[in-house]
Each structure stands twice: as C-alpha cells, then as structure tokens.
Amino acid sequence: MMVESASETIRSAPSSQNGVGSLSGQADGSGGGGATGTTASGTGRDVTTGTDSNGEMSPAELLHFQQQQALQVARQFLLQQASGLSSPGNNDSKQSASAVQVPVSVAMMSPQMLTPQQMQQILSPPQLQALLQQQQALMLQQLQEYYKKQQEQLHLQLLTQQQAGKPQPKEALGNKQLAFQQQLLQMQQLQQQHLLNLQRQGLVSLQPSQASGPLQTLPQAAVCPTDLPQLWKGEGAPGQPAEDSVKQEGLDLTGTAATATSFAAPPKVSPSLSHHTLPNGQPTVLTSRRDSSSHEETPGSHPLYGHGECKWPGCETLCEDLGQFIKHLNTEHALDDRSTAQCRVQMQVVQQLEIQPLEPRDPHLGHWSQYHPHCSQLNPVPDSSSFSKVTVSAADSFPDGLVHPPTSAAAPVTPLRPPGLGSASLHGGGPARRRSSDKFCSPISSELAQNHEFYKNADVRPPFTYASLIRQAILETPDRQLTLNEIYNWFTRMFAYFRRNTATWKNAVRHNLSLHKCFVRVENVKGAVWTVDEREYQKRRPPKMTGSPTLVKNMISGLSYGALNASYQAALAESSFPLLNSPGMLNPGSTSSLLPLSHDDVGAPLEPLSSNGSSSPPRLSPPQYSHQVQVKEEPAEAEEDRQPGPSLGAPNPSASGPPEDRDLEEELPGEELS
DNA sequence: CATCGAGTAAACAGTC
C-alpha cells in the first residue's frame, strides 16, 4: 500500500522538513516536558572547552580526575608488583603468576577489583605515599602545563576566529576569555586545596626513579597525565574525520604537539593504549613527556623539588639538596589518620566510578549534536560524522583499556557527552538505527541516570531502542504502567531529542508497543495502560554478549581483567537490569531472576525463561509479570505458567521507590563475577 | 546472500 520507493525519499524528509519547526510544533501536544524549545542545543553552548557552556569542566571535575589518576597509578603499581615487573607493555603479562610479594589472590585480580582497603594492605605505607606523592607531583606539573596550553589555545582560538571572520562579537570572546580565566583561577584554587589535602595525606618522599620505574612499564596507563587536558578540551579522537568543520570552535588543539601525537593511533576499543603510547611505542604513562615547560625529571630530582626549595603548594621551604628535601617532605608533609581516611574515601569514590558501566567503544560522540543539531535527525545526514571533537579524552580511558563514561558522582560531566552511546547511535549520524542499548551497552537505566541531564538538554538521539526506552519509562513508574500519553511525556521530558519530530517517534512508540510482545496493554479505569512483560522483554533480547565476536574481541583487546570484568558486568547489568529495576522482579522465581540471566551473556542460550517463556501465550493475556502490575484492576491472573507466581506478587508493590532502583542495578556489577 | 532486529511511514479501525 505504501508508495513504494517512497521510503527512501521520505526517509530524509522528516528531518529536512520538519526538522526545523516541529520542535515546538507538536511536542507540546504531549504535554511535553517543559522548556521545550530552550534546548535548541548547540547554540547556547560554549564550544570553547568542548563542554557544555554551563558545564564547563569544573574544578571539581578536575579534582576528581586527579584523584582518579592517583588511584589508578596506585593500582597499577600494585598490578606491576603482582606481575613481577615483567611486562613492558604487555598486557597479558599482568597475568603472569609471578606474583612477587603479592598474594596470589591479589596478583590475579584486576587492580580495579581491589578495594582501597586492599590496596592499602598490600602497599606499604611508604609505597602508598610514594605513589600518591608521585602522582601528585605529576598532576601539579600537568596542571601548570595545561594552564599554559589553555591560554595558548585561547589565543589561537581568538586568532582563528578573527581570521575566519567569525562574526563572533568581540564581546563574546572577551567574556569567554574572562570566564575561562576565572575558571582557571578557580581551578587553581581548588588545586591548591587538593594539594594540601594530598599533602596532609602524607605524600611523602620517595625516589622518583623508584616509583616511576615500574610505573613506566605499565602497559596501560590510567589517565595519562598529559591527557587530562584533552579531556577538558574534548580533544578529538583519531577517527574523527569530518570534524574540521567544527574545529575552530577551539576544541582542537592540533597545535599542541603533545596531544597531537597521542592521537595518531587507532581508535576503537582501546584508545587509551594509543594515547599512552609514544610514537616509538613506548608507553608514556607517567613518564611525563612534559615538555620544557616543566622541569625534566631526572632520577635524582623530585617533581616537587626545584630551585632548592620545596615546591609544595604553600610550602617554600628551602632545602639544600634532594636528601634534605626528602627529609623535609617526610617531616612536613606526612601522613596522618585523617588524611588516610580521606584517601580511603577518595579511593572508594574512584572505585565506584570504575564500577560504573563502561562504554564499549567509539568514544567520540560527544555533544556533537550540539554543534550539529541536525545530525541527530533521523535522516542519514552524510556529514553527520562531523561530531565535535569531543572525545575520548584520556580521562575516559581507564587502565582497563576501555572507555568509561565520564560521568560520575564526583564529576558532573554529564553534559559532556553521552557515554553510553555505542558507536552505533550517533556515529554516523545515520538514522536512528542500531541503537545499542540492547546490546552490550551500558544498562539503560544507569546510563540514563548518569546522563540524564545530557539527554535532557542535548538534542542527541539516545542510543537506545524504542523498546528499551519505553520499557524504561514504564519501569520508572511506581505502578509500572503508563498510558501512551504518559509514555510520550516521558520521552519528551527525558530527551530533548524527542521534542521534535513528534509524529515520527510517536508513531514509532506506538508501533513498538503494538509490535513487541513484551508490552502489554491493560485496560484500566482511566483507559488503557501499558506495562512490560519482563519475561518477554528478556526473551526478545538476543544474547548479544555471547554471540558478538566483535564485542568479545573488543573486550579482550582492551583488556585487563578489569576491563573484561567491567564490560562483562555492564552487560550483565544490562540484562539483569530489569529485574533489579523492578522491585517486584527481584524474587528469585520471577523471570529467571537476574542472576540466571547472566548466563545469556555468558553464552548460554537464554533459557531460563524458556521453560515457560517459549510457550508464552499470545500477547493478549497480559502476562504482566512485569510487575505484578497489580495495579491494574485487571487481575494479572493470566499468568499462567510462570511458577514464579509466588514471589511475584509479594514484592513491594511500587511502594519501594521506583527510580532509586537504578542504584541497585548499578551496584550489581560489583558483586557478580567476583 | 539470507535473516533478523530495528526504525520509519502509512493505512486503517476504534474510541473519545
């Protein structure tokens, strides 16, 4: 019936046609989340720093990264020890059983699996201190360097823009610069505080040569110091070709040798590795490839020692020689209980972050849409590749070699980029196809929770399938049921992207609701509401994890155990998410309960459910396991087979806060697999 | 190349 061929042509139509006006058009119709139009993305953002104008890298974020770095280094140091310092650049080596002085159990663990406590136990205080100190020093250096770069960049930017005849009013630039400077100032202040903190934490002396030695050989750098800046700038990723168009935004630092070189390597999976590898193939990790700006670190020097005085912030004690300096450090900047406690807290924070779902690949994706709002449109826009140069800043690269979402409790980076986005979604800007959520991407719930703000404001198409989004919307409600209109509202409320082209996606939503068995319509007093049949939902999800050789490959390539674990966990989390998410589902009986689900991922065909699932009744009888949608007046009776019956109803009806469930889910990864 | 899942478009029927 349809106009044949039309599809092709029509496909591009929506975007080009309504792309413009539809935003306000019908979006409101759905009661859409307030402030619709405001998001017009792009425009209002300050691209200069590669972050949201409001969300420019805050000092807090910086601190966070620093802390993370320190911990990463510590972990790696541990790792190094475990592997007997044997592995110059060989990831696998870490598995070597030659654990020296380190308990086997530890040696076999991924550094990421170590708890702060463990780390502390394993590392002797001096080692710990040494590591922290070392890291601290590097941070200081890099920060200084970064400030310089930033300023250079700013100048460059100004020049560029002026040359390019950028109509940007001087005022704006001026303000920008001013704002930037203020920010820097603020950062410096915070940095100072941080330093003091670390100081208190007892970053005592150590022989640089000693600490840096092993660290240098570490295969995978945590966040390479030099990359920190990149993160801020949203430095571009290698594989981002067409970005030039946006470059002038100041995101690129192509002029900076340091960063430039680090991007020569291949993208994908383990960008971090490439980041930390110098042209000559040597890992750069902590060896500061710092340029002239900062003093060279020689075996006999100390990052915090220079010109005969202690460079510790706020401390300018004069020291005759290094020895004296070290002594000074030991006495003046020692460790006390309080700082130790702080350190622990920091470690835990970092650890928490590490546990968070990671992003499989294709880190670029930032708020590209902000610069190219149209890219997010449904039509396959050829130039969509021109994301902003956002990217895979090293900060996103964890030692595990995978890219982790930047989001974190500590770092309000949300707006920076949509982490969970698999390469699939934004990428090619292609049509909305290939949502990744259902695959091995991070769990949608956590992903959403973490990047809530981002999706809410950025006109970026979420990397989730309609089905998963709908489900999410439904599960987020206490009743686990929503009317169509409520679902619409959720979409518009949660995603700026869905504030336009409403006809299109609404149709898609309806289509999905009808099409997928997992969505069950229940007649309610107030009309019909939709619920989710978790069983069905799980059923329909192919155990991608298992099957996808690519994924596996990716995971492995990146890899450290940690990476693997993380990825795996993320995947597991995603699959089990539903259960966790819905209190009601937690019961063992129900749907194969999460744990079981994991097998899927592992390779086992998903069957647990099959028992009854296979025979799943036609969609008409709403088997709303989904949650006992007791709510509906309609007795969920239909429930046949599912023996899980018992546990089903019991669970907290909705009472148990709904949204919070996410937390559960996020925690999940932690346990399993251990 | 076939198949499958997903997204998009649209026709159509029922309800409000």
Added chain:
DNA sequence: CGACTGTTTACTCGAT
C-alpha cells in the same frame, strides 16, 4: 469530524 490510540503492513538498513 478530528484527534488519539492501537494494529498492521511494508520497506529500508545495518549487523550477523
């Protein structure tokens, strides 16, 4: 009558 809602069909695309 028109907007919504829900169902269904057709087609394209990308991945496997």
